[in-house]
Amino acid sequence: MAKHPFDSPHTSVSASVTLAVLRAASQLGLERNELIRACGLSEELLNDPDARIPFAAQEQLWQCLSRIEHAEPGLALGEHLAPATFSVLGYLLQSSPTLGDALLAGVRYQRLAGEGGEIQLHEHGDELHLLYQPLHPELPVTRTRVLALMAGWVKMFHPLLDNWHLLRAQFVHAQPPSLDSYTHVFACPLQFGASDYAIVLPKHLAGAALTQGNLPLQNLLRQHAEALLARLPSESLSARVVALLGEQLARGEPDRSELARHLHLSERTLQRRLAEEGCNYQQLLNDTRQQLAEQHLSSGTLPAAEIALLLGYSEPSVFFRAFRQWTGLTPGEYRAQQKAG
Structure with a gap:
């Protein structure tokens, strides 16, 4: 099996993302301090927006979160994620002039959020595929993590685009007994047993203006993002x-x-x-x-x-x-x- 580009001893996740996940878990009634202890983290580390969390610790956190009493814990968590808490990357995406600009920025600066997988953007005819290839796809906990990410994408872009809609959503795992939480989050046709996790959009949406687009602000944030990216091992x-x-x-x-x-x-x-x-x-x-x-x-x-x-x-x-x-x-x-x- 080919080595994943982010699979290395240095693999890490932004403390800001970890903090956003913990806040989402708290909204679902989980005890924050217990989760922090379970994955060996500290409040001091989490309160530093530029700090990095070892991916192994983040996976331990997702292991705890996968036990949430919900048909799909990942979708429940993803609906409670606040994109703005993703530090510079979240603001960079939201200030992009168009959806296409935001997606390109998301691909380029994805390591700032985390290295638990690789986001890719592909065009297929009239379709735009935003897909995710996770590290350790064979682990059961990966399903929770990836579904939270995909739900987070929808939560971020839906309010920024007047005509946001998906053509379909694709999932690697088999179709579950209940689809209620999937239809609620994605509101589109669903495909299970796919080769990749992905959301599929109409290609023409790439040129659609975002409601919070601010090019001067995005250029400033891009410079900061480049500096942060260069510091990563x-x-x-x-x-x-x-x-x-x-x-x-x-x-x-x-x-x-x-x-x-x-x-x-x-x-x-x-x-x-x-x-x-x-x-x-x-x-x-x-x-x-x-x-x-x-x-x-x-x-x-x-x-x-x-x-x-x-x-x-x-x-x-x-x-x-x-x-x-x-x-x-x-x-x-x-x-x-x-x-x-």
Whole structure:
């Protein structure tokens, strides 16, 4: 079995997310202090919004929560999750101009919330699939955790979008005896025994404006999110460089010497160690810019000139030339092609 990208000794979850889960559990009548003791946590750690909780401790918490007297404990908990308590990520998603922008931000910054699985966003014809591949899918407790996450997605986006609706919701597990809690939360056709956990939306909703959209605020939050992302432990130097590049791009043209200092390396050592991983700084910078540019153009509505600024280009014309070198198309042609597709 392939190793999951987040499955490492450093795997962790945001203390803010853990706190949100505990608050939801308290609303369902569970004793908060007992839950904290059961998973070996402390109030001091939970009250630090930038602290991280070992994923093993978080799984112990979900183990306790799976015993809630409810047909589906995860759905009951998910309905009581408050998205704003997810710290910078929650506010970043809610301030996004469109649903597509929010979903892209959720995918890019998902590690800030936790590393218990991987969120992916895929287009299939007229459908947009937001799916989740959890760590340890074979464990019974994973069902509770994933259902809470999926219900949390619905709770977050429903009030932010005037015409929010799902085409269907997909679940890996078999169909349960009662579907009442599922139909109440998702209000759409349900598919069980699927290959992935996912909610499926109409593709056109990606361009729908969010009621709390605030682009200047989102840009500030994005810079903060990039800085937090860069601090998380990573399996490889190249992954850390990509995260740091994302932070620098939000502030302007990246600085290789500053990046090397942040990693406590000389520029020569940085180049050598990247070469050992089969890549180099300029390649990572170009790949990061291209990936972010294609994401913005495919699912967002930002003008190309604003995308150029987000990618650290001082002049839009420089971005246009670079994008044509990457894809053979102008940004406008690429966006039109994606919409036509």
